[in-house]
Amino acid sequence: MKSTIYKIGIFTFLILGMSCNNFLEEEVFTEFDADAFVATEEGIESILVSAYGRSNPIIRERFHTFAAYPCDDEVEAGGGYRGRVVPFEEYTVDAANADLTATWREIYEAIRNCNALLDHIDKVTSLPAEQVAAFKAEATFLRAWNYSELYDLWGPVPLVTSTLDLSFEYARATDEEIRNFIVTEYQSAIDNLPITQDIKGKATKGAAQAMLGRFLMNTKQWQDAADVLQDVIDSNQYSLLADVTTMFSHQNEGNSEMIFVFENSNVLSNNGIPAHNFPPGYQTAFRNWGAQLQLQREFVATYHPDDKRALPWDPRGEFTEDGEPSFGWICYEYIDKSGNYIDLVNGDNSGNRFHPRAFKYTPSEDAGEISGGGNNWPNDVCYMRYADVLLLRSEALAMISGGPTQEAVDLLNEVRTRAGVPTYTLGDFAGLESFIDAMLDERGWEFVTEGHRRRDLIRQGRLISDAQARGKTNAQAHHVLFPIPLSEVDANPLIKQNPNY
Numbered sequence: 001m002k003s004t005i006y007k008i009g010i011f012t013f014l015i016l017g018m019s020c021n022n023f024l025e026e027e028v029f030t031e032f033d034a035d036a037f038v039a040t041e042e043g044i045e046s047i048l049v050s051a052y053g054r055s056n057p058i059i060r061e062r063f064h065t066f067a068a069y070p071c072d073d074e075v076e077a078g079g080g081y082r083g084r085v086v087p088f089e090e091y092t093v094d095a096a097n098a099d100l101t102a103t104w105r106e107i108y109e110a111i112r113n114c115n116a117l118l119d120h121i122d123k124v125t126s127l128p129a130e131q132v133a134a135f136k137a138e139a140t141f142l143r144a145w146n147y148s149e150l151y152d153l154w155g156p157v158p159l160v161t162s163t164l165d166l167s168f169e170y171a172r173a174t175d176e177e178i179r180n181f182i183v184t185e186y187q188s189a190i191d192n193l194p195i196t197q198d199i200k201g202k203a204t205k206g207a208a209q210a211m212l213g214r215f216l217m218n219t220k221q222w223q224d225a226a227d228v229l230q231d232v233i234d235s236n237q238y239s240l241l242a243d244v245t246t247m248f249s250h251q252n253e254g255n256s257e258m259i260f261v262f263e264n265s266n267v268l269s270n271n272g273i274p275a276h277n278f279p280p281g282y283q284t285a286f287r288n289w290g291a292q293l294q295l296q297r298e299f300v301a302t303y304h305p306d307d308k309r310a311l312p313w314d315p316r317g318e319f320t321e322d323g324e325p326s327f328g329w330i331c332y333e334y335i336d337k338s339g340n341y342i343d344l345v346n347g348d349n350s351g352n353r354f355h356p357r358a359f360k361y362t363p364s365e366d367a368g369e370i371s372g373g374g375n376n377w378p379n380d381v382c383y384m385r386y387a388d389v390l391l392l393r394s395e396a397l398a399m400i401s402g403g404p405t406q407e408a409v410d411l412l413n414e415v416r417t418r419a420g421v422p423t424y425t426l427g428d429f430a431g432l433e434s435f436i437d438a439m440l441d442e443r444g445w446e447f448v449t450e451g452h453r454r455r456d457l458i459r460q461g462r463l464i465s466d467a468q469a470r471g472k473t474n475a476q477a478h479h480v481l482f483p484i485p486l487s488e489v490d491a492n493p494l495i496k497q498n499p500n501y
Helices: 002-009 034-038 041-055 059-065 082-089 098-118 129-154 175-192 205-218 222-234 386-401 406-419 432-447 453-459 463-469 486-491
Strands: 074-077 258-262 292-295 333-335 341-343 381-385
Touching (some): 034 041, 041 098, 059 098, 074 082, 098 129, 098 486, 129 205, 205 222, 205 258, 222 386, 258 386, 386 406, 386 432, 406 432, 432 453, 453 463
Antiparallel strands (some): 074 292, 258 381
16 A cells, blocks of 8 residues: 555656647646646646546456456457456456556546645635636546545545645545545535536536436435436436437547546547457458457347347448448447458357457547557547436436336336337336346446446345356355455555455
C-alpha cells in the first residue's frame, strides 16, 4: 500500500493539458506550485484532463476479464492472454494477480489527480464562483466514480481524500463510511454540474445522477435508486436510440442515449477492442490479435429470433438474401482470407476460438479512422446509457414492491420494444423471482460486452450459484469480491485482506 499511497501523496506527476481545440492535447508538466497552477482556468483544466485520462479504464480488463469471464456470456481463447483469463473463469484468482494489482494502482492514481485539484480549488478567486463550482464538481464526480469502482471490485478500501496527507498508511474504511462518502460525492457533483457540456466526454448532471443510481442499486438502496433514476428520466435530456445497430459507431457518437462515455481518438486515447473481436483469418486489413474476445454460443442462442440486438454483422453482404451489407451486433459466419466458410454457431470450434463475435464497436475499414496497425480505434466507450437507467429503475421498483408493478413492466417493455421483441404483461410474471429472471436475461442481451454482467448477478445474489451450476466448483461466497493486491497488503500493515484469500 505504501508504494501506491506515496504516489497519491506527492505533487510531482505528469498532467495532460487541454486547449480549446482538443480535449486531449498533451502538455507535460513535471512540477508545479499548486495554488498558483490551480488559480488559472488553463491549470484547472489541465489537472481535470489528467483525472479524466487516468480514470479511462482499460476495457479489456474492466469490461471483460473482471466483469464477464466469471459469468455466462463471454469466453476468451487464443494468444498469451488466455493464461490471464483462466483464474477469473475458474474462480482461482489470488492476491498476486497482476491485472488486479495494476487496476488498483490505476484507480488510485486517478483519485490522486482528483485530490490534487480539490485540495486547492476552493482558494481560487480569479474565476467566477459558478465556474469554480462546476470544475470542482467534475473532479468530485470522477473521485466518486473511481471509489465506486474500487468498492465494486474489492469492497471497502482506504479512503484517501487529499494529497496533503502524507501518512502513506491507511486502514480500510468501514462499509458504511465508504458508501456514505460515495453517495455524498455524487450528490455534491449533481448540485453543481451543468446539464450539458460543450466537450463530449465530460461529466454532466445527468451522468452523476445516473451513476449514483447505479451505485445505489448495487448497494441495494432501492428507493433512493428509483428516485434519482426518475430524475434522469424527468430531465428529458436522453432517449432510446431507435436503431441499436448504430449505437456505438464512431459516426454516431454523442447520440441521444449516451449519458457518460470515455472519449477516444485513433491517436491519443483509443479503443483497442475491435482488434480482439475479429475471428481467425477474418478479412480485414487491420490488426487481428491472438487474444480473441468472444460470445458464448449458448448465450447467443438465447436471443429472440426477431431481436434487433442480434442482427448479423455481415459488412460485405455475403450471407444476406439481397446481398446488401448488414451491420448488426453479432458476427455468426464469415468467409476467411483463404476463401473458407466459417460457421461460428454450429461449425468446428478448434481451440475454443470459433464462437460468435460482438461488433458493438462498429469497426471501420477506413484507414483514416484507425492507427497503430489497427490497434487504435476511435469508437467512444460508453459507461452509462439511457437503457440502463430504464432497466435499473424497473428493477428497483420491483424490489421495493416485492414483485413487478405495471410501471416496472412498462419500463422493461420500452427496451424490448426498441429491440423488436414481444413485450410482457404484468400477468406474465408469477412474482418477484420470475421478474428478476426476465430482467437479468434482458440486461444480458442489452448490455453484453459492456461490463455489467458480474455486478448484475451479484446484486441479485446469482453470481456464485450460477457459476456453480455451470460446473465452476471453485466458486464460493467470498468470490463476490476480489483479493486486495498482495503488494498493498505487504506494504501497509493497516490494510486487511478480504476474507478467505
